[in-house]
Amino acid sequence: xxxxxxRYPLRCFILLLAGTGAVxxxxxxxxxxxxxxxxxxxxxxxxxxxxxxxQILDNGIEERALPAxxxxxxxxGKLVALKALGRFTYESDSPAVATxxxxxxxxxxxxxxxxxxxxxxxxxxxxxxxxxxxxxxxEFAGEDKRRRDVTLRMxxxxxxxxxxYEKLYLRATTRxxxxxxxxxxxxxxxxxxxxxxxxxxxxxxxxxxxxIAKQSLDRFCQIEIxxxxxxAHTTFNPPTSWTSKIAPTAxxxxxxxxxxxxxxxxxxxxxxxxxxxxxxxFSTARDMAAFAHAMLTGGAPIVRPETVTFFTRREAxxxxxxxxxxxxxxxxxxxSGKSFSSSAFGHLGYTGTSLWIDPDRKLSVTLLTNxxxxxxxxxxxxxxxxxxxxAIIEALECSS
Numbered sequence: 001x002x003x004x005x006x007r008y009p010l011r012c013f014i015l016l017l018a019g020t021g022a023v024x025x026x027x028x029x030x031x032x033x034x035x036x037x038x039x040x041x042x043x044x045x046x047x048x049x050x051x052x053x054x055q056i057l058d059n060g061i062e063e064r065a066l067p068a069x070x071x072x073x074x075x076x077g078k079l080v081a082l083k084a085l086g087r088f089t090y091e092s093d094s095p096a097v098a099t100x101x102x103x104x105x106x107x108x109x110x111x112x113x114x115x116x117x118x119x120x121x122x123x124x125x126x127x128x129x130x131x132x133x134x135x136x137x138x139e140f141a142g143e144d145k146r147r148r149d150v151t152l153r154m155x156x157x158x159x160x161x162x163x164x165y166e167k168l169y170l171r172a173t174t175r176x177x178x179x180x181x182x183x184x185x186x187x188x189x190x191x192x193x194x195x196x197x198x199x200x201x202x203x204x205x206x207x208x209x210x211x212i213a214k215q216s217l218d219r220f221c222q223i224e225i226x227x228x229x230x231x232a233h234t235t236f237n238p239p240t241s242w243t244s245k246i247a248p249t250a251x252x253x254x255x256x257x258x259x260x261x262x263x264x265x266x267x268x269x270x271x272x273x274x275x276x277x278x279x280x281x282f283s284t285a286r287d288m289a290a291f292a293h294a295m296l297t298g299g300a301p302i303v304r305p306e307t308v309t310f311f312t313r314r315e316a317x318x319x320x321x322x323x324x325x326x327x328x329x330x331x332x333x334x335x336s337g338k339s340f341s342s343s344a345f346g347h348l349g350y351t352g353t354s355l356w357i358d359p360d361r362k363l364s365v366t367l368l369t370n371x372x373x374x375x376x377x378x379x380x381x382x383x384x385x386x387x388x389x390x391a392i393i394e395a396l397e398c399s400s
Contacts, residue, residue, distance in 0.1 A: 046080065046081040046082070049080075050081050050083070050392060050395050052395065053395065054071070054085065056387050056388045057069045057085050057086075057388060058085060060380065061085060064090060064378070065371065065380035065383075065384050066352055066369040066370065066371040066373075066380075066384075067086050067088065067090050067247075068084075068101070068370050069084070070084050070085075070097060070099060070284065070285040070366075071083045071084075071085075071285055071365075071366065071367055071368075072288055072289035072364075072365075073363070073365050074293055074296070074363065075361070075396060076362050077293070077362065079286075079289055082099050082285060083099070084097040084099045084101060084285075085097060088101075088248055089248065095244075097247065098245075099284070099285065099286060100233065100245060100284055101245055101246070101247055101284065101368075102233055102238065102247070102283065102284055103283065103284070103285075103351065103368035103369070103370060104246075104247075104249050104264060104265050104281075104282055104349075104351045104353075105279075105281045105283055105349050105351070106265065106266060106279050106349030106350040106353055107199070107278060107349045108347050108348070108353045108354065109277075109279050110202050110277070110279075110326060111347045111355070112225075112234075112281055112355070113225070113236075113277075113280075113281050114202060114206050114209065114217065114277045114278070114326065115156065115311065115325065115327065116221075116302070116303075117209050117213065117217065117220055117221065117225075118152075118205075118326065119299070119302075119307050119311050120303055121209065122307060122310075122311075123303045123304055123307045127209075128152070129152050129156070130152075130153060131152055132148055132151055132152075133147075133151065133155065133160075133208060134147060134148050136208040137183060137211070139183045140183045140204065144187060146190055146191055147187065147191075149190075149192070152205065154191055154192055154201075155198075155201040155202065156311075156325040156326045157323050157324075158195050158197045158323050159191070159193075159195045159315075159317070160187075160191055160198060160201045161188055161189045161190055161191040161193070162187060162188065162198045162204075163196065163200060164196060164197055164198050164199060164200075165198075165200065166182075166185055166200060168182060168268050168271070169255065169267040169270065169271045172271055174271070175271065175272045178203075178268060179203070179207055179272075182200050182203045182204055193318055194318050195318050195320070195321035195323055197323075199268070199278045199279075202276075202277040202278035203268065203276055204277070206277015207277065216275065217236070218236040218275045218280075221236070221281075222235070225291075228302055229287075229294055229301075229302065231290055232287070233282075233284045234283040234288075235281070236264075236274055236280045236281055237263075237273075237275065238262055238282045243261060246262045246282065247261075247373075248260060248261035248370065248373055249261070250265050250372050250373060250375060250376070251373070255267050264279060265279075265372060266278070266279040266280070266350070279349075279350075284368075285366045288366040289364065289366055292355060292364030293364070295308060295312075295357050295364075296357060296362060296364060310325070311324060311325040311326060311327065312324050312325075312327050312329075312345040312357075324345055326347075327345040327347060328345065328348070329345050329346075330342070330344050330346075333386065334386065335348055335354065335382065335385050335386055335389075336386070336389050337385075337393065338386070338390055339393035339394075340356060340358050340389070341358050341359075341360035341361060342360075344356060344357060344359070344360070345357055350372065350376075351371065351372050352367075352368075352370060352372065352381050353368045354366070354385065356389065361396070363396070365389060365392055367388065369381065
């Protein structure tokens with residue numbers, strides 16, 4: 001029997017008793033010349049190696065913390081786990097989740113789409129992070145002189161002074177009307193003095209990027225991100241032909257009066273036509289692994305390594321922030337658990353999605369769920385998710 005680290009002696013012994021073997025699978029189509037195809041897919045003993053992590057999710061499904069989960073883990077340049085658990089809903093006759101099930105990423109869209117667009121534009125010298133938002137969106141200026149101090153960097157770092165959220169959809173029925181509402185939201189504090197996560201800030205940042213790039217977010221992403229990375233099942237506004245493969249997120253009885261499946265769960269994004277800077281993206285765990293692999297290998301082929309480092313490094317100001325540019329970093333406590341390194345970066349999504357990337361460990365963990373089904377009152381994932389991440393690190397420690 002191989003030796004194990006003393007850090008987890010008993011747990012590692014249990015894992016080693018699970019047996020050995022290997023299951024191999026293709027990562028993406030070999031005809032697609034993207035970074036995804038270079039990620040060697042050797043799904044090594046996933047049922048045994050990560051059994052404790054998967055059991056945590058299984059228990060969560062049984063306890064109705066979430067109905068469905070899809071997991072992708074990459075390590076040392078390999079896809080080492082691709083796992084689907086549960087059903088679309090809690091009903092026994094609901095379709096079983098598969099590894100190609102598509103999930104609403106919610107706020108993980110902020111990093112996979114919006115922040116990555118910002119990285120590309122910054123790389124090309126087209127994005128001045130210190131420029132005022134009012135220079136791109138003049139209607140944001142208003143009468144409060146502090147608003148002219150809000151920079152694009154502050155929006156990325158969630159230090160703009162804008163509040164977390166407002167139900168703009170209750171008084172706006174079009175994209176333009178919702179943008180006008182977002183542009184008029186009052187500042188909660190002086191720009192740059194505090195960090196507060198803000199959907200409003202990213203709604204505005206997404207529009208600013210569209211005006212700078214002279215292209216819609218969804219079109220830019222398809223050409224510059226999803227295409228080059230081989231993310232064939234990642235998009236805003238998925239076609240109806242995909243609906244049967246998309247996990248539902250809500251039984252919306254308050255606003256849209258229908259089951260939400262194949263359309264964005266976030267109401268503000270819905271009014272914006274399904275495409276916004278803060279939400280709207282749909283993807284699979286496999287596609288997310290391809291994206292994470294690109295970030296772990298210096299951003300190729302979409303951005304330079306220096307740009308990845310710059311955007312994923314924790315900001316020095318405001319004091320005490322855990323935020324990088326667009327990305328989050330592990331705090332204490334963290335939804336990434338206790339063991340991700342200080343260089344790690346990631347993001348959460350309201351629907352129960354998350355992506356965490358650890359350059360020191362050469363590790364990425366994608367967890368996609370629809371914990372918001374049938375409504376948003378269930379927050380049990382907050383207790384489950386850190387334990388899931390800790391179990392993955394523990395499994396890797398045991399096999400190192």
